[in-house]
Amino acid sequence: MLGRRGLFTAGSAALVAAMTPMPARAAPAGDPFTLGVASGDPLPEGVVLWTRLAPRPFEPTGGLPRADYPVKWQVAEDEKFARVVKDGTATAAAAYGHSVHVDVHGLRPGRDYFYRFRTDRHVSPAGRTRTAPARTAKPERLRFAVASCQNYTDGWFTAHRHLAAEDLDVLFFLGDYIYEGAVSRHGGDRDDASLRLPDTFELATDTLDLYRMRYALYRTDPDLQAAHAAVPWALTWDDHEVEDNYAAAASRHDDVPAADFLVHRANAYRAYWENQPLRRPRQPAGPDMPLHRKLRFGDLADAYVLDTRQYRTDQACGDGILAGCRQREERGRTLLGPGQRAWLLNGLATSEVRWNLLAQQVMMAECRYGGEAGRLDMDKWDGYPGDRAAILATAARVPGTVVLTGDIHFNYAADLRTDFSRPETPPVAVELVGTSVTSGGDGLDAVPKLQQQQRYSPHLRFTNGQRGYVRCELTRDTLRADFRVLPHVTRPGAPITTRATFVSERARPGLVTA
Incomplete structure (x- = not known):
């Protein structure tokens, strides 16, 4: 059996021989699989497979003419594809940026599978995925990780290389997959002399072509490709996939009419769907995209993947970190929107599983800035x-x-209470906030601002300002969370260590140092 790294670097000659040639109306010139492969949203009987054809990824159409291409796909039980269990042909349509979304069904629950794509003579790298346990299964454990915020210009995606080596059932990526601002020719703080980006990357993203090229830039990163090819992802967005701190139809810039901003949002949402392993029912219609959904892992856990951007009321008091903002408490203000909130509350109230995971974007625990009276975000x-x-x-x-x-x-790491002003009351839930992959640069272990927050917010059990991700394991009765951190991201190749570990019991929530 090939190791994970060996799997992703296997030569294509054997793969070409193993797959029956298929005709193409216009064969791509050059390797069209420069953006890698991915899988996502695992179900007991299936998973979504993704790729996108782009032989010249930094061009508006990926270097392809505006024509559709047939793409053959295979799913196998083994790394050598000797036991192929599902195959077929999809279309990489020009209208969707030559992306491919294959919703595979008929697989067995709780199993590892391997997949790949081919168009003409070109074969993609192979990926590994894993289906969810059967709905009626009683799994002993679920292993997952939490990651977010990967600004390309702030450093190298080394955390993803380490994520690819973890044995995970699913990776929850919780927003800011791309950043909308300008990217310099050599990638900002990466200062990658081998990178030669066109001048168009100096433009902030707002058109569909610019968004497509921005995703292409990120997906050319080999460490990000490795993480996508190693484990199925369950993704949601935050704000930078569109614009920093936007709220529903409101731009953060007060002088942008809602109608104009919704055109911007439609381009962003379209590019997001094109470039992620999401099912076709998630496909946007103009500026609207139904992203919130639930994934089930036997009777052990339901994962509610939330959207805290598309339906929210505009931020109170003009946004910012403020004290004494009474507008935030006005009746009818919502972060989730009435429909999503009712769906979530009903799901929690009628839960039939041991654990409920709320995979979402922004910090739920009260977090006071600067004193007991404090300012809130x-x-x-x-x-x-x-x-x-x-x-x-x-x-x-x-x-x-x-x-x-x-x-x-x-x-x-935070304990969640129904009344944060009463620290003597028992927690009702816990929150794990994962740091960024790169955003903010190298970071620090001890950050004075965070220490002050802990002083005035006793439910905050741990703070840290380094980069990395959170690795978790759920058993029938306990949650374990390892905060995995890197010493630097502005240089490639950083090692990974566990900075802190916490556990919480299902029957008695509250984070305790392990």
């Missing part, structure tokens, strides 16, 4: 206390709620 759940109160009240009645969070570029 209106972009986070602190700006929408009504929705938070409803979720935590439900969690108080349903054991096993774990909130998984990205966005903030720091590590936090």
